[in-house]
Amino acid sequence: MSTPTLRPLRGTAVAASALLALTACAVQGVDGGEGGFPSGPIEMTTPTTAGGSGDLITRALAQDLEEPLGTTVNVVNRAGANGKIAAQEVFARDPDGQSLAVMMQSLFAITPLAVDDPDAVDLDDMTLIRGIALEGYVLVVPEDSEYESLDDLLESDRVTYGTAGAGTGGQLAQAALFGLAGTEAEDVPFDGGAPAVTAVLGGKVDVAAAHAAEVVSQVEAGELRPLAVFNEERMEAFPDVPTAAEQGYDVVVDQRRFVAAPAGLPDDVNTAIGEAVDEAVASEEFGGVLEQNHIEPWEADGEQVRTQLEESRERYASMAEDLGLELSAES
DSSP states (O other): OOOOOOOOSOOHHHHHHHHHHHHHSOOOOTTSSTTOSOOSOEEEEESSOTTSHHHHHHHHHHHHHHHHHTSOEEEEEOOOGGGHHHHHHHTTSOSSSSEEEEEETHHHHTHHHHOOOTTOOOGGGEEEEEEEEEEEEEEEEETTOSOOSHHHHHTSSOEEEEESSTTOHHHHHHHHHHHHHTOOEEEEEOSSHHHHHHHHHTTSSSEEEEEHHHHHHHHHTTSEEEEEEOSSSOOTTOTTSOBTTTTTOOOOOEEEEEEEEETTOOHHHHHHHHHHHHHHHTSHHHHHHHHHTTOEEEEEEHHHHHHHHHHHHHHHHHHHHHHTOOOSTTO
């Protein structure tokens, strides 16, 4: 049995050339003078553990930000509470552009459905800079599972499904699917998508919904069988796998990642970071990392990110209410 893995970030030669390019350029502020932005190395936090898709995206972005920003961008992992721990730490800092985070949509659109938290991170706690990536969810079972199709799964008397934890997209997608089908199903939470996939491979749960990057190698190796995707359209990684909607269940859930800074970021610094992110995500290297790991680019400015988060929060809340879903840790 193999362990879910993501594809390597890049070759050593590319990393070395990027380092040489960084070394060759002088660190200067936005205004070209002393005391401007950046004033030194930038810290970019990802609210995920090392090795997951969020970590992969953040490290790829950080590397491609160093040249346009003219400074080192260090990645820090602060996992926990579906992103809240990282968000509270980063967004409490000075809004000087030296502290950034790559956050995920689920913290603001799905976690509130699972956790009644008076201290929840709010959109107004952040300066939203750019959207950068979109990941869909794919529903998988072991290749030797008795469930050869989605109908087989949903007609089962009882199903156990693995999730990356309460308030995550994979949990919402599966809960909504089983709710629509009227299938008795038990949520088994794990500490991340990779452990949930490992549980499927080991037969500890019947099924799980994970990002394409977390399961594609196991699907290609004949260890996992995809039954459905929760995108609006079929995934390029699994062109023969129909969407849940195609199979009669209108469940569309995705994960989006975006760059944010503490609220109150000066306009000139916001512009400088935004332009640097635009340059980074347009690079052949960053695009290659996304493509290699079956992650879609998401091009959105700060206002578009806010609109997306607000609309997805309303849509998911309506879905949960209509189906009477309980997404708490005890569900």
